Amino acid sequence: MVGGAMIADAAHFCVVGHPNKGKSSIVSTLTENDSIQIGVESGTTRQADSFSFIADNRLLLALTDTPGFQRARQVLAWLQQQTVAPHERAARVRAFLDVAEHRQAFPDEVALLTPVMQGAGIIYVTDASGPVSASDLAEMEILRWTGQPRMAVINPMAGSTHQDEWRQTLNQYFQWVRVFDPMSAQLDSRLQLLRAMNELADPAQQRALKRLIQHLETRESGRLSQFAQQLAAYWCGQITLTLDAARLQSGQSPEEALQQSLNKAEESRFQQWMQQCGYSRLELETQLNWVKGFNQLMDTEQWSFWGLKSKELMVVSAATGAAAGSLFDVGTGGSSLLLGAITGGILGTAGGWLVSQQQPGSRLSIPGIKKQHKIGPVKHPNFPFVVMARSLSFLNLLWSRTHAQRDALQLEVKASTWSQAEQVRLLRWAKQLQSDKWSDKSQQALEAWIVAQLSENTDQSAE
Known part of the structure; x- marks a missing residue:
């Protein structure tokens, strides 16, 4: 043995x-x-x-x-x-x-x-x-x-x-x-x-090789469904993540706590996918012309690489039927904190952010943070695209990689490559999740959409 x-x-x-x-x-x-x-x-x-x-x-x-x-x-x-x-x-x-x-x-x-x-x-x-x-x-x-x-x-x-x-x-x-x-x-x-x-x-070894070939073929189709289910569950978890303000570590701000939790969840999910694909030494690295920290999900100053541009967000948000004032929910006494709480930075309506094209990383004061009982979820309209784009990019690159490669894996895909119809669907799904209107039918539709995305990119890499 x-x-x-x-x-x-x-x-x-x-x-x-x-x-x-x-x-x-x-x-x-x-x-x-x-x-x-x-x-x-x-x-x-x-x-x-x-x-x-x-x-x-x-x-x-x-x-x-x-x-x-x-x-x-x-x-x-x-x-x-x-x-x-x-x-x-x-x-x-x-x-x-x-x-x-x-x-x-x-x-x-x-x-x-x-x-x-x-x-x-x-x-x-x-x-x-x-x-x-x-x-x-x-x-x-x-x-x-x-x-x-x-x-x-x-x-x-x-x-x-x-x-x-x-x-x-x-x-x-x-x-x-x-x-x-x-x-x-x-x-x-x-x-x-x-x-x-x-x-x-010889005949005995042929049986072993045939089992190996069958195993690889079966595993390939099974992985597609498995990864889609895992990515859908992870995406839903990130979109709805909230923290109990009473459990913050001493001296830790609410935005820091939520940032760390979201980053940690992404890192854990990526590590699990690497293990499932048999990688024990693979590292995730940014491209040389990208700034330090780009490999962090909640490095919001780099969201322009992953999410939609300001004009695109305005169109998609309007098509989704999202009222500008409802895209941010910054309040006190139990109401959730959104991207403003995470970045320490955006006040006002989504429309105001889109018009001014203010970057997510800018610093503004947020009154009432310390009175919050719950921190999160993130309701900035770009957040669903950023989470999904980074995850799909990682899986597509992992899928097309061989174990002989020794270079670090570099994320490359941008959310802006999706059609407007797909962008609208993602934002609607995010709103359903955060308004407690999520259903099994929605979950199945999300998983099917992810399967289509992974299949498309897998076919392209095989050509």
């Missing part, structure tokens, strides 16, 4: 090739493991390590990440010192591994050939940026001598100038040749590679 998972009949492949061709990136993408060390320098992988894909407590796929060939021509020369029949070549490779001195003289070759000769299939990784060299040919010939089922993967990490030459050469040594970019491979691309691997496997 590995990590509590049954290992019997799991498909096992050894990922081999010359250093710095993307072997570890392919292992990371196929096993959905972002903890695998990946580096641009040669020799990042120094020993053979196995990584697995486990589903329903069953180990379905094991991939052994290996060091790159270092002295392939010398190894091939040793193998060819004796003339052997084709059916004796695998035994000759085993004889090479049995020589104790070879562990010192050829440590990388011994490390990569050992799991192969123990029964692993071969995935030979190369790129097509340069011509086929004598060392490349030696590597392929050694792998052919093993007698193990094998396929070649061209990783277009550095270009494809010599791809035709490589294809014609690889076809002479491998049963399958595929082009696969582990940095951008969407589900369809990964499934195609797994199906090719399935053609090489």
